[in-house]
Amino acid sequence: MVSRPRIVIVGAGFAGYRTARVLSRLTRHRAHITLLNPTDYFLYLPLLPQVATGVLEPRRVTVSLPGTLPGVRLVLGAAEAIDLDGRTVHYSGPEGDPGTLSFDRLVLAAGSANKLLPVPGVAEHAHGFRGLPEALYLRDHVTRQLELAAADDDPKTCSARCTFVVSGAGYTGTEVAAQGKLFTDAQTRRRPLKPRWLLLDTADRVLPGLDPRLSRTADKVLRERGVDIRTGTSVKEATPDGVLLSDGEFIDTRTLVWCVGVRPDPLAASLELPLEHGRLLVDPHLRVPGRPELFACGDAAAVPDLERPGSYTPMTAQHAWRQGKVAARNVAASLGMGESGVYRHRDLGFAVDLGGVKAAANPLGVPLSGVAAGAVTRGYHLAAMPGNRVRVAADWLLDAVLPRQAVQLGLVRSCAVPLDTASPELVRAPGAAQAPGRQTRTDGTEPVRNQPGGGHAVQPGGAPARHQPGGWPAGKRSAESPRRPVKRRGNPA
Secondary structure: OOOOOEEEEEOOOHHHHHHHHHHHHHHOOOOEEEEEEOOOEEEOHHHHHHHHOOOOOHHHHEEEHHHHOOOEEEEEOEEEEEEOOOOEEEEEOOOOOEEEEEOOEEEEOOOEEEOOOOOOOHHHHOEOOOOHHHHHHHHHHHHHHHHHHHOOOOHHHHHHHOEEEEEOOOHHHHHHHHHHHHHHHHHOOOOOOOOEEEEEEOOOOOOOOOOHHHHHHHHHHHHHHOOEEEEOOOEEEEEOOEEEEOOOOEEEOOEEEEOOOEEEOOOOHHHOOOEEOOEEEOOOOOEEOOEEEEEEOHHHEEOEOOOOOOOEOOOOHHHHHHHHHHHHHHHHHHOOOOOOOOOOOOOOOOEEEOOOOOEEEOHHHOOEEHHHHHHHHHHHHHHHOOOOHHHHHHHHHHHHHOOOOOOOOOOOOHHHOOOOOOOOOOOOOOOOOOOHHHOOOOOOOOOOOOOOOOOOOOOOOOOOOOOOOOOOOOOOOOOOOOOOOOOOOOOOO
8 A cells, every 4th residue: 555645844834825725636645744833823913903903803813724624634733843855844832842753755834933132132122023922912002101101190101001012114113003092993983192103114115025016006095094104214223122223313202113124033034944035945836946845925935026037036925825825736746746847937916904894905906995995905815715704704793883992901921922923923921032943043044943842832831920910021121111120031042
């Protein structure tokens, strides 16, 4: 009896999830498919700002992996090292237990993490926006700041708590600022508070990587809402009391949201194969040259852009989703099931949800704004989501007719979602070390080489925090209680 080939997929983001889904259909139980991922869900990342601002409940943007991937074995864990010659993947499970997976074909779809820059204080005092824990933390944090500001008698402290700084005016940062302003305005409608949102970027316009017409539409909506847009400006230093800007101005704030971009998961660099800015170089078939058993797609792969010779496809969900389909077909073809093909794709347009009924979109190159763009944007998201469509639509309907519930649950503490992590999807327990295979330097350069069997990041449901819900963040003086001293922690690594 001939044994079935073993296929291991590392990561269940847009690329990894699509690869597993299509492979399951193509192989029809003629191969063992294993999906290695730290969580048991696929996260629909584009709707994360709506979780942070109370529009959608957290589970609306998550899709169960076991429930939607028939014929695929899910292994919970974070990949720490890959032995290509031995054809094994070493990983750490959710309770720290080490494990090993053997493969005949490996698909690396490890995705990306928050991009770090060598800016003093950012790793300690800023928070990223790549995972569900970070969105839940931000939702609680913003609500808490407004509640504390309303009870504070010091006008300067009150103003600092009501000031929210977003660094990075790309897709994510623009949506966070646009929807965040609506969120805080709704909370302070009956309070004598004036929430202030600043959006910073070194570029000369918001959404610098997209069509200038989308940029102008988003800029107009943001300014009409009162968002202070600072182009050509960046964070020079972050402190417990605020941020120093590159133009010399100091902004008193207790909130810095870091949305400057993403970096490839350091797992790709650990393979010691040719890279392009941290991404694994692949051919148009998504195969790694010289390694017929290895495929890569999504943010972890530098895929040649056949529409623009000499360049590589950008790190976007749109490309990752479509690359996953091609990777699945080519993996199956390498096992004698079907024919191989190259990845070729033209952008069909982009959609940026600005909250309420406002959006900026250019489907098939047609620029839209206002209500029309909002309808197209939400229709696109419903069509693109692999599950929960009815629940998401129901939440949107309820948000349109009912006020949002602005309460802080205290489920995620500040120290549990450090910016300096390669696993933003995991909640870090106090004092828990990150797995050696996932560590990076605070400036985002030179990942530490993976070694199997090290410490582990703790998943949701790990060791409980000793502090009460809503406790003070580690690594800085408490923004929630400036008069009470807080023990300083070192930056978790």
